[in-house]
Amino acid sequence: MLARFSCLLLLLGLLVWAPHAWAQTFDPRSAVPPDSVNTVADELAAHSRPDSLRRRFDQERMLIRLKAYSDRKTLAGKAVSAIFNFSRRQEEQAGLDAVLLDRQFDRHNFKVVRRVNIRTLDAFGYSLSDSLRLPRTFWEKAGNALHIKTARSRIRQVLLFRPGQELLPQALAESERLLRQTPEILDARVLVNEVSTGRDSVDIEVLTTDVFSLTGGIEISTATAGLITAGDVNFLGQGHQIDNAFTYGRSQPQSWAYEGSYTAPFRHFFYGQARYLNEYRQERGGVTLRRDFYSPTTRYAGALSTDFYAQQIAIAPPAPGEPFTFAPLRFNVQDAWLGRALRLRSYDLGYENPGRVIVAARLRRAVFTARPSPEYTNSTGVLGTLGYSVRRYYKDRYLFGFGRTEDVPTGTLISFTGGYEVNENVPRRYLGGRLAAASFSLRHGYFYGGVELGSFQRLDASRLWEQGLLGTETTYFTRLYHKGNWQYRHFLSTRATVGLRRRPGELLQGIQEDRGLRGFLPAQPILATSRFTLNYETTLFTPLSLLGFRLAGIAFADAAWVSSRPGGGSPFSGAPYTAFGLGLRLRNEFTALRTFQLLLGYYPKGLDTPNGTRLFETSRGTVTFNDFGLGAPGTGNYQ
Numbered sequence: 001m002l003a004r005f006s007c008l009l010l011l012l013g014l015l016v017w018a019p020h021a022w023a024q025t026f027d028p029r030s031a032v033p034p035d036s037v038n039t040v041a042d043e044l045a046a047h048s049r050p051d052s053l054r055r056r057f058d059q060e061r062m063l064i065r066l067k068a069y070s071d072r073k074t075l076a077g078k079a080v081s082a083i084f085n086f087s088r089r090q091e092e093q094a095g096l097d098a099v100l101l102d103r104q105f106d107r108h109n110f111k112v113v114r115r116v117n118i119r120t121l122d123a124f125g126y127s128l129s130d131s132l133r134l135p136r137t138f139w140e141k142a143g144n145a146l147h148i149k150t151a152r153s154r155i156r157q158v159l160l161f162r163p164g165q166e167l168l169p170q171a172l173a174e175s176e177r178l179l180r181q182t183p184e185i186l187d188a189r190v191l192v193n194e195v196s197t198g199r200d201s202v203d204i205e206v207l208t209t210d211v212f213s214l215t216g217g218i219e220i221s222t223a224t225a226g227l228i229t230a231g232d233v234n235f236l237g238q239g240h241q242i243d244n245a246f247t248y249g250r251s252q253p254q255s256w257a258y259e260g261s262y263t264a265p266f267r268h269f270f271y272g273q274a275r276y277l278n279e280y281r282q283e284r285g286g287v288t289l290r291r292d293f294y295s296p297t298t299r300y301a302g303a304l305s306t307d308f309y310a311q312q313i314a315i316a317p318p319a320p321g322e323p324f325t326f327a328p329l330r331f332n333v334q335d336a337w338l339g340r341a342l343r344l345r346s347y348d349l350g351y352e353n354p355g356r357v358i359v360a361a362r363l364r365r366a367v368f369t370a371r372p373s374p375e376y377t378n379s380t381g382v383l384g385t386l387g388y389s390v391r392r393y394y395k396d397r398y399l400f401g402f403g404r405t406e407d408v409p410t411g412t413l414i415s416f417t418g419g420y421e422v423n424e425n426v427p428r429r430y431l432g433g434r435l436a437a438a439s440f441s442l443r444h445g446y447f448y449g450g451v452e453l454g455s456f457q458r459l460d461a462s463r464l465w466e467q468g469l470l471g472t473e474t475t476y477f478t479r480l481y482h483k484g485n486w487q488y489r490h491f492l493s494t495r496a497t498v499g500l501r502r503r504p505g506e507l508l509q510g511i512q513e514d515r516g517l518r519g520f521l522p523a524q525p526i527l528a529t530s531r532f533t534l535n536y537e538t539t540l541f542t543p544l545s546l547l548g549f550r551l552a553g554i555a556f557a558d559a560a561w562v563s564s565r566p567g568g569g570s571p572f573s574g575a576p577y578t579a580f581g582l583g584l585r586l587r588n589e590f591t592a593l594r595t596f597q598l599l600l601g602y603y604p605k606g607l608d609t610p611n612g613t614r615l616f617e618t619s620r621g622t623v624t625f626n627d628f629g630l631g632a633p634g635t636g637n638y639q
Helices: 002-015 039-046 057-070 075-083 138-146 152-158 171-181
Strands: 112-121 185-192 201-210 214-222 225-235 240-248 257-265 271-279 282-291 300-314 326-343 355-370 379-396 406-423 428-441 445-458 465-477 481-483 486-500 530-546 549-563 577-587 596-602 613-618
Touching: 057 075, 112 152, 152 171, 171 185, 171 201, 171 406, 379 428, 406 445, 549 596
Parallel strands: 112 201
Antiparallel strands: 185 201, 214 225, 225 240, 240 257, 257 271, 271 282, 282 300, 300 326, 326 355, 355 379, 379 406, 406 428, 428 445, 445 465, 465 486, 481 486, 486 530, 530 549, 549 577, 577 596, 596 613
């Protein structure tokens, strides 16, 4: 694991080794973002350093001594100065308004957009929160020399306004959020040029900073086995995403595995993707053209896709001491859906009602060419969804990132899904529903809760319900606590996947990583038909950085209850699997490299090592956000 971590850092150093780049011309005054209506108070707070006497003495003394040591002219002092960064970051001081849909530009609604000026900044050395910050070091200039900036044409694809058109309500705030959601953009500001704006027209400034888009890594398991990854989230500055992962030296009959994808954005938020996976006992691939409900203002969404699957599956658990018996499963799937969002009446002429009524329909056909049991039949299904969605977004920092602006989705979602399936045995109908809600405040933190229930009913004399799913999810994180330059949060999440009359061979994909226990490698495969997981984590954000990577400490505790009862049922039939651990998290916000986590975990039972401990590196995130925009009508995700 340490070899993998060292190789990743070495690769990062090689990527930024290049001649000096010319500095960009940049007017700092145009990048000051109106993040809050309390701008004056925030600026005063930004220049007032907290009283060091009120902080813990050992913390302050450690930082002061380490900084003093870095000022020495010795070789060791220069090494410490090159590795750690002790400067206070403007992003941490500026303050942040919680409400994203800021109404400070409402007076410009329905004015004609006269001019849109787009400025894209390189990945290293620039900041939209600190307008005086410029590339100074050799590493920053060298990294920018290797980087291809995002093209202005790509930025225009994401904007919700065009020159010559009227500026609609929320278009500025939503465009800023959508820019931040793209993987090639680190941060964005969409501002009105108040100097040149007139009574009936408006000039808009769009400012973005990129991430360093090239990614790569080498994981060396043994002398002859490992994993090689390579990708680009902004190919040629056009927002195209390339992802490749090649595994070699496996002891299985197939010694290699490959997974890759290519995603291309088009105008009007259309995306095309081609993907392929080939590994032992599993091969699949497909292409998709899609358009999501990317914003509350989106009226139409839909997708077309075709996929093929070829795999070997275990129909039933073997007797004790006997090997697993696998059977071939091969099929093709064609899928299409279309959705329409209906706006509700608003009683505020300058502000749209955030609620939407959404109707969607889906047609899916599956054709099997090899089937392990008679239950797997060719089928054609039609699904329809009627839902109500309210979406709001807030700003915060230090959630998944280390100081960059992050958008927190909140709102309400209620949906009902019904459908009909024609197959070779017995026709079936489907009924399901979903309910979710979330709230957020800088004082109390964030809470999300959701529940989903759905099942098929056989339309024969038995009228049996089958292939059902009950899913629940909760997520909570506290507000951000401060101790001098140190900041921390607590995270807690639960997730349940309960099978109801599932088919033979339908099993959940274990309890590893994001499905349960991080870093867990069981001695024997865990065959589960129902699962409940509980995850807790404390993240401590430090003011230190290592070679451009911000440093955080984490402590975690995970638990997973599983049931192997055929068909599903309650997962609380036995003692849980548990995990406890400590570790470090490193993240460079200016690159597309994933977060690195070096963790030491202890597992009281089920691990394949005798002492129950494991040192590992992982990229698993703490929690994930669930948006409140409806997508394709579905039957629940059982995996």
